[in-house]
Amino acid sequence: MMDTLKFVFFSAFLSVTLTLVNAEDPYIFNEWKVTYGTISPLGVPQQVILINGKFPGPVINCTSNNNILVNVFNNLDEPFLLTWNGVQHRKNSWVDGTPATMCPIQPGTNFTYKFQVKDQIGTYYYFPTTALHRAAGGIGVLQVHSRPLIPVPFDNPADEFAVVVGDWFKKGHKSMKNLLDGGNSIGRPDGLHINGKSAQVGAPAEPSWTFEAGKIYRFRFCNAGMRTSVNFRFQGHDMKLVELEGSHLMQNDYMSMDLHVGQCMSVLVAADQPPKDYYLVVTSRFTKTLLTTVATIRYTGGNGPASPELPPPPPENTAGVAWSINQFRTFRWNLTASAARPNPQGSYHYGQINITRTMKFVNSRNYIDGKLRFALNGVSHKDPPTPLKLSEYFGLAEKEFKYNLIPDEPPPEVEKNCKVAPNVLNATFRNFVEIIFENRENTIQSYHLDGYSFFAVAIEPGRWSPEKRKNYNLEDAVSRHTVPVFPGCWAAVMTTLDNAGMWSLRSEMWERFYLGQQLYFSVLSPEKSLRDEYNLPETSLLCGVVSNLPRPAPYV
Numbered sequence: 333m334m335d336t337l338k339f340v341f342f343s344a345f346l347s348v349t350l351t352l353v354n355a356e357d358p359y360i361f362n363e364w365k366v367t368y369g370t371i372s373p374l375g376v377p378q379q380v381i382l383i384n385g386k387f388p389g390p391v392i393n394c395t396s397n398n399n400i401l402v403n404v405f406n407n408l409d410e411p412f413l414l415t416w417n418g419v420q421h422r423k424n425s426w427v428d429g430t431p432a433t434m435c436p437i438q439p440g441t442n443f444t445y446k447f448q449v450k451d452q453i454g455t456y457y458y459f460p461t462t463a464l465h466r467a468a469g470g471i472g473v474l475q476v477h478s479r480p481l482i483p484v485p486f487d488n489p490a491d492e493f494a495v496v497v498g499d500w501f502k503k504g505h506k507s508m509k510n511l512l513d514g515g516n517s518i519g520r521p522d523g524l525h526i527n528g529k530s531a532q533v534g535a536p537a538e539p540s541w542t543f544e545a546g547k548i549y550r551f552r553f554c555n556a557g558m559r560t561s562v563n564f565r566f567q568g569h570d571m572k573l574v575e576l577e578g579s580h581l582m583q584n585d586y587m588s589m590d591l592h593v594g595q596c597m598s599v600l601v602a603a604d605q606p607p608k609d610y611y612l613v614v615t616s617r618f619t620k621t622l623l624t625t626v627a628t629i630r631y632t633g634g635n636g637p638a639s640p641e642l643p644p645p646p647p648e649n650t651a652g653v654a655w656s657i658n659q660f661r662t663f664r665w666n667l668t669a670s671a672a673r674p675n676p677q678g679s680y681h682y683g684q685i686n687i688t689r690t691m692k693f694v695n696s697r698n699y700i701d702g703k704l705r706f707a708l709n710g711v712s713h714k715d716p717p718t719p720l721k722l723s724e725y726f727g728l729a730e731k732e733f734k735y736n737l738i739p740d741e742p743p744p745e746v747e748k749n750c751k752v753a754p755n756v757l758n759a760t761f762r763n764f765v766e767i768i769f770e771n772r773e774n775t776i777q778s779y780h781l782d783g784y785s786f787f788a789v790a791i792e793p794g795r796w797s798p799e800k801r802k803n804y805n806l807e808d809a810v811s812r813h814t815v816p817v818f819p820g821c822w823a824a825v826m827t828t829l830d831n832a833g834m835w836s837l838r839s840e841m842w843e844r845f846y847l848g849q850q851l852y853f854s855v856l857s858p859e860k861s862l863r864d865e866y867n868l869p870e871t872s873l874l875c876g877v878v879s880n881l882p883r884p885a886p887y888v
């Protein structure tokens with residue numbers, strides 16, 4: 333690959349990097365130029381954010397425990413930051429790329445991210461967290477293979493294909509940001525894209541992928557859209573779901589899959605049909621108008637175009653929600669597959685750990701002085717000028733923000749009262765917590781937690797109460813980092829807060845994120861020790877009130 337140079341360093345590099353990375357693990361070095369460019373995701377030329385000239389950006393193809401370096405050159409006209417959705421950055425929220433953890437890369441400058449994909453396998457994606465850049469691109473897939481001697485519960489596929497799908501808007505990201513800043517919605521998307529292209533049935537299309545009869549292919553799908561859940565399916569081919577957000581699953585066959593915003597999954601597809609063209613079909617879920625786009629798969633030596641008849645989408649409305657919940661319940665963790673461990677506590681028997689804290693978060697859509705905001709338990713998050721983690725680390729937290737503005741239980745009439753402020757919860761290091769997302773709105777939600785994976789133990793219609801715990805899957809729920817919460821439903825997840833840092837819990841639906849449906853967990857280890865958390869890297873950018881301050885004494 334042109335833009336991924338792989339270097340393997342042994343001892344020489346040690347002393348400089350010891351605090352960040354394990355020396356014996358290979359390094360993958362990437363140099364990325366972030367620019368504006370013109371492409372046509374919906375068939376009409378428009379301004380898009382490219383990485384090394386591409387949308388989607390380069391695939392980071394690595395192996396667990398690899399050290400990843402990404403030297404990002406910001407050639408846009410605005411500050412820029414990337415986050416790595418689902419990459420846990422153990423002890424290292426310093427590189428998480430959220431507005432609370434890093435100062436943005438100024439235009440015309442570059443900054444090098446350094447992190448290790450420790451003990452993780454699976455499919456992830458990166459995207460910009462600054463302004464509303466996500467609406468314009470800067471998005472791509474990061475895939476982590478198992479280390480050579482660790483068995484994978486399926487045969488090596490003949491090839492693997494990274495597929496970024498999502499909704500897309502024709503409005504530019506700056507006008508969309510202006511809409512949100514003015515208290516309005518970004519409205520409905522204009523279409524869907526598959527890897528930056530949008531083809532319609534019958535239009536002559538170059539094949540996006542080639543199959544050789546008799547082989548098996550792995551597709552790694554990520555929904556990196558702004559707000560729309562999608563369903564994907566292949567003409568004439570079933571899919572075997574093998575990996576979901578970093579976990580190997582009990583392998584089931586599906587004719588179509590729902591993929592909510594922020595989720596990634598891998599399916600295997602066997603090239604076992606008469607050789608000709610077939611469509612991959614992506615349609616929107618839970619939208620007023622059904623959006624559809626296709627991409628073409630061509631068998632080598634095949635003859636004949638794809639049939640114009642598309643496999644039908646799943647039902648919509650109430651039946652569609654039930655369909656999607658049922659599909660969620662078929663996802664089971666393969667307990668015998670030797671994947672990387674979900675966390676160092678090895679919570680395989682998570683069902684036997686006593687819960688030390690229960691938090692129930694209710695989302696709401698509010699108008700403050702006529703302007704649209706979204707909130708969790710009555711607080712609509714707003715980032716202060718200085719990243720929260722930096723003011724905390726430099727001892728200025730008290731001046732810059734207040735911890736714990738929201739209670740663990742939603743206050744009464746939460747939908748009616750809402751205030752705008754930084755939303756930060758102190759969390760106790762290593763607590764085993766239960767988080768309930770209760771969605772009283774009539775639109776779907778998709779939540780994600782940085783720094784961790786959690787066990788998604790239940791999704792049910794109605795309101796949550798403690799008796800509902802008897803319905804939890806305490807055996808083989810999937811360890812993942814994103815969970816959908818359907819209209820009028822709740823979802824429960826559990827995790828051990830054993831990764832010190834400042835971690836984003838957010839709506840992956842970007843209008844909601846931008847307008848406040850998010851919070852941060854400040855997880856501090858009581859002993860400030862390098863065992864639990866790395867020091868602020870020397871290369872980290874400083875900004876806001878900490879710009880010119882001397883760095884605090886490092887942890888030892």
Ligand SMILES: *[C@@H]1O[C@H](CO)[C@@H](O)[C@H](O)[C@H]1NC(C)=O
Nearest residue numbers: 333391393394395477478492
């Ligand atoms: C990605 O990495 C895997 C494992 O090292 C390798 O087998 C595969 O060929 C790589 N794929 C690409 C596209 O470089």
Ligand SMILES: *[C@@H]1O[C@H](CO)[C@@H](O)[C@H](O)[C@H]1NC(C)=O
Nearest residue numbers: 363403404442443444445871
């Ligand atoms: C910027 O890029 C140059 C050239 O690759 C590199 O030497 C330097 O370390 C980078 N600076 C940062 C802050 O990453």
Ligand SMILES: *[C@@H]1O[C@H](CO)[C@@H](O)[C@H](O)[C@H]1NC(C)=O
Nearest residue numbers: 485581582583666668669670
């Ligand atoms: C679970 O993983 C094991 C071990 O890799 C594998 O042999 C088995 O086929 C998997 N089970 C299912 C149902 O996928």
Ligand SMILES: *[C@@H]1O[C@H](CO)[C@@H](O)[C@H](O)[C@H]1NC(C)=O
Nearest residue numbers: 681683684685686687688764
């Ligand atoms: C969990 O709580 C129960 C009841 O309070 C107690 O008996 C048990 O020892 C606890 N288990 C663990 C692992 O702490």
Ligand SMILES: *[C@@H]1O[C@H](CO)[C@@H](O)[C@H](O)[C@H]1NC(C)=O
Nearest residue numbers: 724729735736758759854856
């Ligand atoms: C939260 O943690 C910070 C940093 O340790 C501490 O200063 C503050 O007192 C804590 N606040 C609460 C309300 O526990």
